[in-house]
Amino acid sequence: MSDHDDVCVLLPTMNEAETVARVVTDFRDAGFEEVLVIDGGSTDETRSIAREAGARVVEQSGRGKGQAVREAVRDHVAAPYVLMADADATYDADDAAAMLDPLFEGEADHVIGNRFADMRPGAMTRLNRIGNRLINLAFRAIHREGYRDILSGYRAFTRESFLRLHLTADGFGIETEMAVECVKNRVSVAVVPVTYRERPGGSATNLHPIRDGGVIFLELYRKAKTNNPLFYFGSAGAAATAAGLGMGAFVLYRYLAFGISHNVIAVGAVGATILGIQLLVFGFLADMIHSLHREQIARYERVIGGEAAEGPSVADGDGPAVEADGSTEANRPRSASGSELADDAGRDGRGD
Known part of the structure; x- marks a missing residue:
């Protein structure tokens, strides 16, 4: 009997064959039996490797991380708590307990892992670091809340609170949109320090700093229409x-x-x-x-x-x-x- 039977670990993937087995194994070793990999149409062996590592694998019907997260929580998750992470081995499964504690104790319905609290050398380029800081400052100025790291992919939330959010972003803007919707719907949010590591050699990022950064800034401004x-x-x-x-x-x-x-x-x-x-x-x-x-x-x-x-x-x-x-x-x-x-x-x- 697992200590976390009421938690589903959600891993959106896209060509993560180099790291997905390690991530799934780490979370299962940490006591999480339910690990759901929702794949965006990988052209490598991501899905088969994830299954061999013990994950439940679903191929999403659309495209983009945002669509994957919405579809997974709505249609494939039955557990009351969701722990979401990237499958690129940059997050530490040992931080999962700290991420979930505010939910279990009733202190928050949504938890954001603050990568800047323990960011290891090489984990983020100088350009990405500057962009993250600017986006967080813009979020605080526009939406009048300081969540420290709204672009973090390490999240924990109750399924009920997630379904209250009106989410439409299909790509990497999903994290920004979740933060904005939490403010708009007055979902209680806790920020927890987590470790953020450099991507292992051989794995490639799907993030395009300039393009995706522009999309995120536009999303922040667009959402201000009803929030500020x-x-x-x-x-x-x-x-x-x-x-x-x-x-x-x-x-x-x-x-x-x-x-x-x-x-x-x-x-x-x-x-x-x-x-x-x-x-x-x-x-x-x-x-x-x-x-x-x-x-x-x-x-x-x-x-x-x-x-x-x-x-x-x-x-x-x-x-x-x-x-x-x-x-x-x-x-x-x-x-x-x-x-x-x-x-x-x-x-x-x-x-x-």
Whole structure:
């Protein structure tokens, strides 16, 4: 009997034949019987090697890491807890217990492994390190949470909390999107220090720093639309206003200094300035609506939580049960469905 029968180790793979056996074996030796490898169509021997090492192997129906993770958790995982890692042997199975402890103790529903806490020499190039730092700073500025390492592929989460997230990213943006959705849906997050090692020789990374970094930055900005609308619309408004004022200053200078008028540029300057101011105003209004919406959701959850905590009903003869405040079972929400209603409220407030 394993100590972790309620945990599924999830390993998304794509041409990881050099390392997948080592990773599967390490997690099984650490006490995890359920190791699921979801493969994105590897052209090497990844799937057969993973099966020989003792993993359950599924080939994903689509493409990309994000699609693989969504499909695996939704269709192939039955365990209440999921421990997700990369199959490139950069993460340490010995850190699994620390990753899972916040879930088991009820301290968090989602755990992120912080690679920067113990990053071994050669584990990350200078370019990747700078890019990671910039992305984490952007995440903190845009989404107002500091998770230290939002691009970490070492995650642990409850299956229930994962299904509450509205995830659409297909590629490496899945980690960023999970972090943003945790903020949006107020999923409790813990950050745990983990060891991050250099990829073993012979294995090649599937990450393209420039391309994937650009995708991640775009994902951060796109998600700000429903999580921080003031930043989303305000930044575009500020840029448009600055461009309009700049063009206007150029037109004015040319007219005063040389008597030359630039009518087309002047029209563009006025249009850009008006558009920018409108976007700024819209950003402030959207932020006010967003804040009010969050307050309403929080109030609703407190009410539902209070109803769920109330004592049993007092029977009034053979009629419907009468509550302490005089309401009946027929005209008040059922306390047994309080958590479901709260989840519905969270889903209604997700935006895109």
